[in-house]
Amino acid sequence: MLPKNWAKALLLVMLLPLAARADEGMWLPLFVKRLNHADMQKKGLKLTAEEIYDINNASLKDAIVQLGGFCTGEFVSGQGLMLTNHHCGYDALQSHSTPQNNILQNGFFAANPAEEKSNPGLFVDILVRMEDVTARVLEGVTPQAPEQERMTTIRKRQQEMAEAAKENGQYVAYVRDMFGGNEYYLFVYQRFGDVRLVGAPPEAVGKFGGDTDNWMWPRHTGDFSMFRVYASKDNKPTAGYSASNVPYHPKKHLPVSLQGVNEGDFAMVFGFPGRTQRFLPAAGLQLTLDQSNPARIKLRDTRLKIWKEDSDADPTVRLKYASKYASIANYWKYFIGQNEGMKRLKTVDQKKAEEASLAQWIAADPARTPVYGDALPAITQAYTGIREYNLSSQYVNEAAFGTEIIATASRLMPLYTMLKAPQVEKTALDKAIADLKEPLADFYKDYNLSTDKKVFTALMQLYAQDVPKEQLPDVFQTVQKQYGGSMAKYADYVYANSFVGSEAKMNAFLANPTLAKLEADPAFKTYLSVYNNYTQTILPKMQAYQSSLTRANRLYVAALRAKNTQKVYSPDANSTLRLSYGTVRPYQGRDAVSFDYKTTAQGIVEKEDPTNPEFVVPTKELQLIKAKDFGRYAGKDGQLPVAFITDNDITGGNSGSPVINGRGELIGVAFDGNWEAMTGDLAYDPELKRCINVDIRYVLWCIEKLGGAKHIVDEMTVVNNGPNPGVGPQAQVNGLPLPAGEVKKIKVKRKKKDTADASASVN
Structure with missing residues (x-):
C-alpha cells in the first residue's frame, strides 16, 4: 500500500509550474500569462498575454487553424484568406492537376473567387477554448486501481466531457492527456468544411531543393500555398462546399510585415505540432535506434526507388505518385537523420545518465520508493518484451500496408464484417458501400497497378525474410508451398485475379457484394491473413507489455517533474495548439x-x-x-x-x-x-x-x-x-x-542524388 504522503507528492508535481521559469518548449497558450509572458517580454514581445490567448475577445489564437488534421495555417485577411506551406497544399494541387493543366508543376493563383478550387474532405479547425480538466478526469482514481480499470474509467470520462462540449454537434471536442497521463485538457473547436485552393507557386519554387535540401539549411524554398475558408452567410461553419457559402470572416487575422528580420529579433511560432516523445526512456530510444527506424528506412527506401523508377519512365505515373512520394520520402529522410543524430549526440547515453540520477533520487528518500520505485524496472521489463514483437508490428505497417492493394483491401473490412453476420441489414450495407465510393474513386485516380505489383513483390519478400518465422502470417506458408517461395509468382496470381486492383471490377463487386466473392479475392485474403495474425498473435503480446508500460511511464514522468523542481516541463506535442518563442x-x-x-x-x-x-x-x-x-x-x-x-x-x-x-x-x-x-x-x-x-x-x-x-x-x-x-x-x-564576425556566410556544396523531389517539411 502506498504511503499517506503519496497525494502530497502528486500535488507537488501539479503545482510545479507556479514555481519555475519557462524556457524551451511547445507551450499551451492557456498558461502563457502564468508561465511564459515575462520571459517572452524579455526576448522582445510587445503584446499582452490576453492578445495572444483570450476566449472572450479576439486574440492571436483566432488567426490560427489546424488544416486537415496534419498542418497549420493562418488567416492573412478578413476574407478568410489562409496561408500555409506548399507541401501542406501539395495533395490539393496534385488532385486538381491533369497532364493538360498541371497546376502543380506550373503554379496557380485564382484571378477571382470563381476560380478558387474546392477540396472535398479538407477542413480547418479553429480553437474556441481549452480547459484543464485534470481534477475532473482523475477524481476518485487511486494509485491502487488496476491499470485496465483506471484506463476504462478515464476514457469514459474523456468521452463524456468531449460529448458535452460538442453542444449537439455545434463543435468538435476531445480530451487529451499530457505528461504521460498525469494531466488532462479539453479542447473545443469549430470545424469548417469548405476550404478552397487560392494559389501556389510552381512546384520548382514550392519544393526547390527536393530531397537534397530536405531537412537542410541553408534553404531557398518558397514553401507556401494559399486557401480560403468559406462559411454560411451568418459566418457559421458548414460541413462542405456550397455555392451559397461566402468567405469566412475570422475574429483575427495577422498583419503582414515588410520590415524583415535581424539577428536577435523575437520570434513566436503558433501552431499545431504533431507529436514529440521527449519523455521516452532509454530503452525506448534504443528500440527506435536499432530496430524501428532501420526497418522504416529500409522498407521506405525500397518503395521509393520503385516509385521513382516508374515515375521517371512515365510522366503520367509521376503525376499520380507525386503526393504519395513526397509524403513517404519526407519521413524516410527524417528517420535517417534521427538515427544519425542519436548516435552523434549520444542521446541514449544521456537518457541513461538521467535515469541513473533519477534512480538515486528515488532511493534517497524512503517515502519515494513506494511511489516511484518500480517505474524504471517496469519500463525495462516492458521494452524487453516489446522488442520481441516490434519488428512484426513495423513490417505490418511499412511492408504489408506499404502496398496499395493490401491497404485498399483493408477498407473492405467493415463490409466483410456485415456480410459475415447471420442477417445482413440492407440499409447498413448500402451505407457502408456508399461510404466507400468517394475514397475509392480518389484512390484509383492515382493508382498504377504495375507499379504497385513491383512494390508488393519487393516489400512482401522483405517481410518474409526479416520477421521471425514463427510470427509470420500464414499467407507466407501459402507462398512457400504453392509458389515455391517465389513472391513474384504469388504477386502474378494476386494482381491477375483480384478485383481490388481494378476500379471497374471493384465497382462491379460493390454493385452486388457477396461474402463468397470477398473471401475468394486473393488481395483481400492476403490482407485478412496479415490482419488476423497481427490482431490474434502480435497485438495481444504488445498490448500486454504496453499496459504495464503505460503505468510505468506515468510514474516515471511524475518522478522527473518532482525531482527537477527548478525546471518547468512543457508537455509533449500531441496535435493541440501550442506556441514556442525564441529569436532569429x-x-x-x-x-x-x-x-x-x-x-x-x-x-x-x-x-x-x-x-x-x-x-x-x-x-x-x-x-x-x-x-x-x-x-x-x-x-x-x-x-x-x-x-x-x-x-x-x-x-x-x-x-x-x-x-x-x-x-x-x-x-x-x-x-x-x-x-x-x-x-x-x-x-x-x-x-x-x-x-x-x-x-x-x-x-x-x-x-x-x-x-x-x-x-x-x-x-x-x-x-x-x-x-x-x-x-x-x-x-x-x-x-x-558571439564575437563580431564569427558567424559567416558559407557556400555549401550540394550533392546530386538519383532521387525524385520530396516534401521538405516539419510535417
Whole structure:
C-alpha cells in the first residue's frame, strides 16, 4: 500500500509550474500569462498575454487553424484568406492537376473567387477554448486501481466531457492527456468544411531543393500555398462546399510585415505540432535506434526507388505518385537523420545518465520508493518484451500496408464484417458501400497497378525474410508451398485475379457484394491473413507489455517533474495548439562550419541546375532575380530575402505555422527543421535546434511579381512598422554574445542524388 504522503507528492508535481521559469518548449497558450509572458517580454514581445490567448475577445489564437488534421495555417485577411506551406497544399494541387493543366508543376493563383478550387474532405479547425480538466478526469482514481480499470474509467470520462462540449454537434471536442497521463485538457473547436485552393507557386519554387535540401539549411524554398475558408452567410461553419457559402470572416487575422528580420529579433511560432516523445526512456530510444527506424528506412527506401523508377519512365505515373512520394520520402529522410543524430549526440547515453540520477533520487528518500520505485524496472521489463514483437508490428505497417492493394483491401473490412453476420441489414450495407465510393474513386485516380505489383513483390519478400518465422502470417506458408517461395509468382496470381486492383471490377463487386466473392479475392485474403495474425498473435503480446508500460511511464514522468523542481516541463506535442518563442539566430553546425541566419535569391541562382529536377528554376523567376526586380520586397542590402532561421521549438504539424514578431505581425511561415537537430522530437538541443522559415517578403514577391496576382497581396494588411522588437543584433550562445564576425556566410556544396523531389517539411 502506498504511503499517506503519496497525494502530497502528486500535488507537488501539479503545482510545479507556479514555481519555475519557462524556457524551451511547445507551450499551451492557456498558461502563457502564468508561465511564459515575462520571459517572452524579455526576448522582445510587445503584446499582452490576453492578445495572444483570450476566449472572450479576439486574440492571436483566432488567426490560427489546424488544416486537415496534419498542418497549420493562418488567416492573412478578413476574407478568410489562409496561408500555409506548399507541401501542406501539395495533395490539393496534385488532385486538381491533369497532364493538360498541371497546376502543380506550373503554379496557380485564382484571378477571382470563381476560380478558387474546392477540396472535398479538407477542413480547418479553429480553437474556441481549452480547459484543464485534470481534477475532473482523475477524481476518485487511486494509485491502487488496476491499470485496465483506471484506463476504462478515464476514457469514459474523456468521452463524456468531449460529448458535452460538442453542444449537439455545434463543435468538435476531445480530451487529451499530457505528461504521460498525469494531466488532462479539453479542447473545443469549430470545424469548417469548405476550404478552397487560392494559389501556389510552381512546384520548382514550392519544393526547390527536393530531397537534397530536405531537412537542410541553408534553404531557398518558397514553401507556401494559399486557401480560403468559406462559411454560411451568418459566418457559421458548414460541413462542405456550397455555392451559397461566402468567405469566412475570422475574429483575427495577422498583419503582414515588410520590415524583415535581424539577428536577435523575437520570434513566436503558433501552431499545431504533431507529436514529440521527449519523455521516452532509454530503452525506448534504443528500440527506435536499432530496430524501428532501420526497418522504416529500409522498407521506405525500397518503395521509393520503385516509385521513382516508374515515375521517371512515365510522366503520367509521376503525376499520380507525386503526393504519395513526397509524403513517404519526407519521413524516410527524417528517420535517417534521427538515427544519425542519436548516435552523434549520444542521446541514449544521456537518457541513461538521467535515469541513473533519477534512480538515486528515488532511493534517497524512503517515502519515494513506494511511489516511484518500480517505474524504471517496469519500463525495462516492458521494452524487453516489446522488442520481441516490434519488428512484426513495423513490417505490418511499412511492408504489408506499404502496398496499395493490401491497404485498399483493408477498407473492405467493415463490409466483410456485415456480410459475415447471420442477417445482413440492407440499409447498413448500402451505407457502408456508399461510404466507400468517394475514397475509392480518389484512390484509383492515382493508382498504377504495375507499379504497385513491383512494390508488393519487393516489400512482401522483405517481410518474409526479416520477421521471425514463427510470427509470420500464414499467407507466407501459402507462398512457400504453392509458389515455391517465389513472391513474384504469388504477386502474378494476386494482381491477375483480384478485383481490388481494378476500379471497374471493384465497382462491379460493390454493385452486388457477396461474402463468397470477398473471401475468394486473393488481395483481400492476403490482407485478412496479415490482419488476423497481427490482431490474434502480435497485438495481444504488445498490448500486454504496453499496459504495464503505460503505468510505468506515468510514474516515471511524475518522478522527473518532482525531482527537477527548478525546471518547468512543457508537455509533449500531441496535435493541440501550442506556441514556442525564441529569436532569429545563426548556428555552428559542426566544426569550422557556421551558418548565417538568412538566405537570399542569390542562392537560388547559385543552386540552379537545369539538368537536375530538384534545382530547376522557372525561367521567369530567373529573369526577375537577375534583373533585381524585387520591388518593395528587397531587403536593406538590395537582395530578395528567401528564408531565415530561428531557435523556436517545432516539430511535424507545425508545417505552415506563422512566425510572428514582437508586435504580432507575420514575418514568415515555418516549414522545416535542420539536419543537425533531427533528434529534436526525442531530445531538445538548444544550441543546434533551428526552425526554418520562408520569409514573408519572398512569399509576397512570388505572389505579386512571379505569379502576377497583386490582387491577393492587396487583400492582406501589409505593414512596415520599423525594427522588429528583439534583444539586439548580436546572437547569443550559452548566454554569451558571439564575437563580431564569427558567424559567416558559407557556400555549401550540394550533392546530386538519383532521387525524385520530396516534401521538405516539419510535417
